């Protein structure tokens with residue numbers, strides 16, 4: 001009971017504080033661009049846009065829909081879950097899903113994305129993994145990629161998590177024991193500096209020539225003269241503004257960039273006609289939506305004092321965190337992870353497993369179940385009876401799902417939500433892979449090292465799946481179609497490709513096909529989901545683009 005109240009009080013204080021901060025940041029921000037014409041206008045300050053704008057040479061304007069967001073406070077890694085569904089999150093939701101998200105209200109899965117300076121990198125779990133060279137060969141040759149990653153890592157420091165749980169260690173060694181071809185099972189590497197979240201936000205502050213930045217400004221349209229992009233329209237403080245530039249770079253993310261293009265008349269002809277939007281170029285914008293889908297496998301573990309709420313609030317640990325960045329406050333979510341090939345013939349890994357030394361029931365249902373949009377039934381029958389026990393989570397991630405979704409506008413009005421349809425598990429093969437992943441987790445739990453920490457699967461049926469024999473393949477199919485979660489890695493809606501391919505939106509130099517001076521550089525250009533968490537790959541591509549632009553300029 002004491003823990004419940006402690007959570008409740010801390011979460012309430014945080015919510016009041018972040019609302020107050022948001023109010024003060026917005027009320028006093030009336031800044032507008034000082035010039036009439038820029039060399040570059042960069043839309044979006046996230047993993048890609050933040051890096052591009054802070055490193056481009058020339059007269060650069062960075063336009064960001066989100067607010068500043070306190071550096072001192074929000075960059076404490078353990079705060080991350082509290083930023084979800086806050087004012088610093090776009091709070092997207094999928095449309096009602098037929099084959100998945102069945103444990104969520106309205107069968108809608110929650111899709112957060114950063115609406116803050118530094119974008120989703122301010123809200124993410126800070127995991128940094130370069131991925132595998134076969135993933136980036138589509139976009140850049142291997143040797144150059146290595147150099148670009150090194151440049152990225154000079155911009156944003158990366159190091160092993162400072163917080164390492166005993167359960168995380170057992171997970172790493174257990175996985176190495178079970179006989180599949182496992183790759184890189186290890187403690188997680190994070191974008192951090194002395195245990196603090198490190199994003200372009202810091203570089204932006206430190207650079208004497210930081211780009212001119214307009215916050216709280218939502219770009220709604222690209223202005224074209226024939227097939228040339230010449231500027232953008234944006235809304236700030238309820239007023240529409242126009243600003244002009246020689247090159248327009250969209251880095252508004254997989255949802256944001258596609259939405260701006262569609263509203264500007266760049267998209268599938270038939271869809272734009274239905275919406276009553278004048279067509280500038282017929283391109284498959286919004287198609288090819290892909291996401292790393294996962295499910296929540298909570299494990300009960302024997303003891304977990306090292307990351308309980310009392311441990312996080314321990315004054316000595318708080319002092320140590322601010323002194324040397326150690327302890328539970330530096331936990332970005334995951335402390336261990338790795339990859340696995342189901343067959344030796346697989347070119348890149350098929351699955352990734354991310355370990356979190358916490359579980360959904362750990363906060364007594366005060367925050368996380370609301371974030372994830374859980375139906376009351378799921379909470380009341382499955383998780384609530386477990387509160388007060390110790391948990392850890394393993395997220396099995398399908399790295400190359402076959403299911404493809406899309407984005408569609410709901411109307412001509414930019415403020416109306418975009419319709420996100422990931423079509424999770426439409427491809428039956430994705431279910432097969434997920435069930436294999438669950439069987440692997442079951443093998444892992446049987447390893448001696450996992451037994452030592454008392455790991456055990458929750459021994460009861462998920463609400464909605466009670467009619468299936470517990471632990472049968474049919475039961476697990478039902479489970480993953482109910483407890484469907486995103487790893488928050490949507491990509492692909494402005495697919496990069498060759499000029500003669502119909503699916504191409506963006507050419508290999510990031511230019512939008514058939515349109516001059518318009519570029520898209522962010523997660524939306526990835527043609528396929530990478531074999532790792534995408535921030536590193538997206539940053540590497542942003543670095544490539546920046547170098548190419550600086551050479552031309």
Ligand SMILES: Cc1cc2nc3c(=O)[nH]c(=O)nc-3n(C[C@H](O)[C@H](O)[C@H](O)COP(=O)(O)OP(=O)(O)OC[C@H]3O[C@@H](n4cnc5c(N)ncnc54)[C@H](O)[C@@H]3O)c2cc1C
Nearest residue numbers: 044046047048065119120124125127219256522523533535
């Ligand atoms: C909760 C969460 C956890 C994640 N964990 C990890 C992780 O641990 N490791 C990892 O590698 N990846 C992780 N990811 C994914 C990763 O953060 C994203 O793939 C990556 O940040 C995307 O970069 P981006 O530049 O494409 O878009 P973003 O970083 O999302 O940037 C887009 C920016 O554009 C702005 N914008 C959007 N629309 C407009 C508009 N109309 N006008 C003006 N500005 C606009 C947004 O506010 C935002 O700042 C996570 C994502 C989330 C949400």
